[in-house]
Amino acid sequence: MKYNPSLIEKKWQKKWNDLEIFKAKIDYNKPKYYVLEMFPYPSGAIHMGHVRNYTLGDLVARYKKAQGFNVLHPMGWDAFGLPAENAAIENNTLPSKWTYSNIEIMKIQLKQMGLSYDWDREFATCNPDYYKFEQKMFIDFYKAGIAYKKETIVNWDPIEQTVLANEQVVDGRGWRSGAEVEKKKMKGWFLKISDFAEDLLHEIDNLKEWPDRVKIMQRNWIGKSNGATISFSINNSDDKVEIFTTRPDTIFGATFIAISPQHPLSFKIAINDNKANDFIKVCERQSNKAEDLEKADKLGYETSFTVSHPFKKEINLKIYIANFILMDYGTGAIFGCPAHDQRDYDFAKKYSLDIIPVVANDNIIPYTGDGLHINSDFLNGLDTKEAIDLSIKELQKLGIGKETVTYRIRDWGVSRQRYWGCPIPIVFCSNCGEVPVPEDQLPICLPEDINFDVKGNPLESHPTWKKTRCPKCNRNAVRETDTFDTFFESSWYFARFTDLNHSKAFSDEAFKYWMPVDQYIGGVEHAVMHLLYSRFFMRALKFVKTIDLKEPFTSLQTQGMVCHQTFKTQKEKWLFPNQVIRKNNTFFHINTKEKVVAGRIEKMSKSKKNVIDPQQIIQTYGADTARLFMLSDSPPNRDMEWSDSGIEGSWRFLNKLWNFVIKLETENIDDNLPTNLSKSHKKLLAMLNITIKEVTKSIDNFQFNIAVASVRSLFNAISSYEILNNDDKSVILHNVKKLLILINPMVPHIAEALWENLNEKIIIANERWPEADESFEEKDIIKIPVQVNGKMRAIIEVQKDLNNDQLKQIALKEKNILKFLNDTPKKIIIVPNRIVNFVI
RNA sequence: GCGAGCGUGGCGGAAUGGUAGACGCACUGGACUUAAAAUCCAGAGUCCGAUAAGGACGUGGGGGUUCAAGUCCCCCCGCUCGUACCA
Known part of the structure; x- marks a missing residue:
């Protein structure tokens, strides 16, 4: 009988299904184990990244089951998102239709892999039965004061009349229209993740089974800084400018003040200063991606305003508007100390500003380390810590400064000006203002009769959808047309899996029994945002008394990417691997027989065509072979190469x-x-x-x-x-x-x-x-390497647990050891059962 | 730019500070076959040596700590991920 995977795989998949082997039920007689892989976006077909991720999770689920755990291993669909809208526009279909048909296809593909899911718990986040619960959660957040509206700047495509995601901005232009992207101020909904920053930071220490690198990235993302705020009075004005610094000790090295182009003072200055206004406009045209901002040349505009130094009244510091000062961080303003900060130094060089060293060092400029203070009046001679403490004390005495803690993390903007997302359940009434939709009127469902031919958000242009009555006063009112960021859905889906059939998002009993997720597995690209949002979301739900749990994932594993060699024709056109044939280490086009250029090994991506279709592999070799290869070559957390x-x-x-x-x-x-x-x-x-x-x-x-x-x-x-x-x-x-x-x-x-x-x-x-039955282990005879000066010269086979002297005597009988020992050894290092090393 | 990670034979990778290269792939030789594929057996880091014994070199590059470094520390190079509206 030959090995015939397609036959046996179908048979056993059916058997597992018929016998309900993987159906999860609450059972208090067994320890529970919740295994979860990050659920997929239904893009249309599973790719090798999915195959890898779900093979890893399935191994854990089946292993834990064998160890006697009551295992929950569910799967669902992260179904809202941009691609569905793009597909709708390109193929003249509906996002829902496209999404659900993709789910159907991908589900069939996943099932062929023989994964031990409890499919009864499957759901798609675009279903109102799912998203109605997050509308309720949002209202709870709103009522508890952790959801609020504020103004932000978005990428605006003037031709498409739509907001663009950062990804859709290519070289400052809209990806579809090619129009130069404008910056537009817009009001949007935010969740107060910053209120939970301290707890999110602190509790990282207790995530014992998370990879260190993820924890370090989250700590850095939260970015707690201890420092001080200092209020400077502006000369010849009643205005003040408040700055934040982590180094108040370098105050005597301050040679300028820099404020963000979005700082209220910048706008105030711009009213009477056209050049300032022009400069702010230039800054606004810059990309608002942090990456681009940091890489951009440092630009500043010298305003006509100055402040006087708090301790040296005779010194005036010019106020600059500078493109590298972020309004979202600290107070949106800094004092520049070029001698001890790289960015301040670059800026000072460019605009020929004074550089005053105040921390003694070996003439390194800028010097950002610690040291004794010089040129610093009452701080002279103090080290960094002492000088920070004293400077804050003195500022406090003057009533112009205080110790301050800031966090880099910003509140989570959850508004998207898009159709294919969960509607935000708020109504705007000219009489009552913003009013949350009452619970009994939920869910607010997306309309299906939409038209993508009209530019902009279809919810905005829909003839009737947004028209409603105020829940409070019953007058005519309009609905919020923004929908949630899709990270909203993925911040609690793992809780929904614990219990699908309940009038609430999940039952208390099921949540208590199954949560937290014992083993979470997914791509390292989610190290910060998704995982941090999920951690925050649990806290937010705890804050509104929905649950009593802070950390959703006990153990986390992050997997690397699946890579493959890239191929190009002589004319620089990408080729699929199955269009290429190999002969004696040279690659040829399978049809034209033309020589093919073999490129770098890169992450599998459709654009570079270096993809292998899992379907093909499963058809040719079966799911088990695909699974085995996924597991056998590379450790899960590293990138792997498909070969x-x-x-x-x-x-x-x-x-x-x-x-x-x-x-x-x-x-x-x-x-x-x-x-x-x-x-x-x-x-x-x-x-x-x-x-x-x-x-x-x-x-x-x-x-x-x-x-x-x-x-x-x-x-x-x-x-x-x-x-x-x-x-x-x-x-x-x-x-x-x-x-x-x-x-x-x-x-x-x-x-x-x-x-x-x-x-x-x-x-x-x-x-x-x-x-394991260790009584079978052969442990009497062991091999021990013998070294001379740390170089292995012989291996001796000895009885286990011999003492140092016995080992030495045996080692000294080795011909090759004697050959290298022409002197009496100076020192002999012996670690019993491990090593003998003669040092000469 | 900033934050994080990674770098070991021809290739994927293994190695509580203690025999570098487990296991696999590719390769070479042999068996089987009319032949090929499949399968089975054997070999193998590179160089010197005789195909042996043995030796020299060897974990991206440079330095350091140690009796001993792939592993710990410092500097540099390369690649990957994230960078807040992709998921």
Whole structure:
């Protein structure tokens, strides 16, 4: 019988489904385990990134089930978003139609992978049955004062009459229209994530099972700074300008003041100063991406205003409007100290401003480190810490400054001027102002009769949708036409999975039982925003007393990208890998036979065509081969390279495994170990138990590639064992059965099929994970390297646990050691059971 | 620009500060075959050496700590992710 994946995979998928093996139910007699992979955007087809992500999650889910946990492993669809609107415009369809048909296709594809989901919990976030709950949440937030409206600046495409996402702005122009993007002030809804900044920062320390790099990125994103605010009086004016600094100790090195182009004072100055006005306009035309702002040349406009130095009244500091000062951070204004700040230094050089060093150092300019203060009046001689404390004290005495903590994190803007998102449940009444929609009038559903031929937001141009009555006074009123940022949906979907069929977003019981998510797995690109928003959202729900939980994800694993080589024709046109054929390390076009330029290995992307369609792979090799390859090559958190030979290797292994088990003679043989074990039996059993330990440890550590390698080693040992008698057959059967349980989470279909072939009545998905039996381990004889001056010169085989002197004597008998020891060693370092090192 | 991560044979990768290269891919030789594919067996970091014994070099580059560094510290280079309206 040949290994035929398409046959066995269909069979076992059906069986799991019929027997409801993966249906999750609350069971207080078992420890629960909630495994979740980041749910996909329904773009139309699954890609290798999905295959990788969901294979990793499925391994964990099946492994934990085998360890006796009550596992919840759900899947759904992050269904709102820009691409649906783009598709609607391009294909003259509706976003809902496009989205739901994509979901249908992708669901079929996911099912072919044999993933252990409880499909009864599936949902799409674009369904009112989902988004109605977040409308209620938003109203709760609004009533609790953590949702508010404020003005922001957006990218405006004057031709499309629409707001553009940063992604849709290419070189300062709208991607579709090509029009120069304008900056437009607009009111939008915000959530007060900054109110929770301290807690979000502080609790990172308790996320013990999160990768350090993600925690560091979140800490930096929140960006807590201790410093001071100082209020400067503007000369010949009643106005003041308040600045924030983390280095009040460098106040005597201040040589200018810089304020943001969006600072209220800038606008005030611009009223009577056309050049200032022009400068602000120039700054507004700049990209508002942080990245571009920082990279842009530092520009400043010298206003006619000055402030006097708080401690040296005779010194006046000019006020500049400067493009690198962000209105959102601190107070939107700084004092410039060029000797001790890189950006201030660049600015001072450009505008020929004074540079006064105030922290002693070896003539490094700018010097941003600590040191003793000079040129600083009452701060002279103090170190940085002392000088910061004293300067704040003195500023406080003058009543113009105080210690201040600022955070870099800004409030979360959740408004989008788009159709395909959750409507924000607010009504605007000329009499009552903004009024939240009463709960009994929810959900506010999206209209289906929309027209994308009209420019701008279809909700805005819809003939009737936004017209309504004020819930308070019943007069004519209009609905909010903004919809939520799609991060809103993904900030609580994991809670919805705990209980789909409830009049509330989720039942208290199910939430308490299943949450938090024990293992969350997804792309590292979500390290900050999605994960931080989700952490915030739990706090916000706790704040409005919906739940009592702060941290949604106990353990987090981030996966790397799936990459592939790129190919181009001689004329620089991208080619799909299946258009290219390889001959003797040179690549040719499969049809034209023209030579092909092999490019760099890059992240799989449609634009570069370096994609492999998972469908094709599953059709050719089956899901198990695809899954095995996903696990075997690279550690999950690193980028992996898709290679055709790699997938062939996985295919070959499964065939070897299949053929070996199918041909096993198991008639009248059971897997109980014979009473008299031979030396080779013991050796194989030792190998088995090392493998069990290794695979268990590797899975716990998320090193699935090592788990696969260990299983392969065990299989090599089993398959090369010479079977002579029935005792041998028993030992081999014993090993094979354990091996099948070990690989079941990786390649579940073949594991089930072979399990059944061994006449097992129960399915392997319900089998218990094996325990390692360490009594089989051979531990009496060990190999110890012997070094001379740290270089390995010999290996000695010795009894375990010999003392230092015994080890030394044995080591000194080695010919090669004596050859290198022409002197008495100065020092001998011996670590028992590990190493002997002679130092000469 | 800023923040974070990564860099080990021809390739993917393995290695509590203690034998660098597990396991796999590609490769080479052999067996089987009329032949090929598949399969099985063997070899293999590079260089010197005889195909041996053994040695020299070797984890992006440069320096340092240590009896001992892929691993720890400092500097540099390259690549990747994020950078707040892509998801």
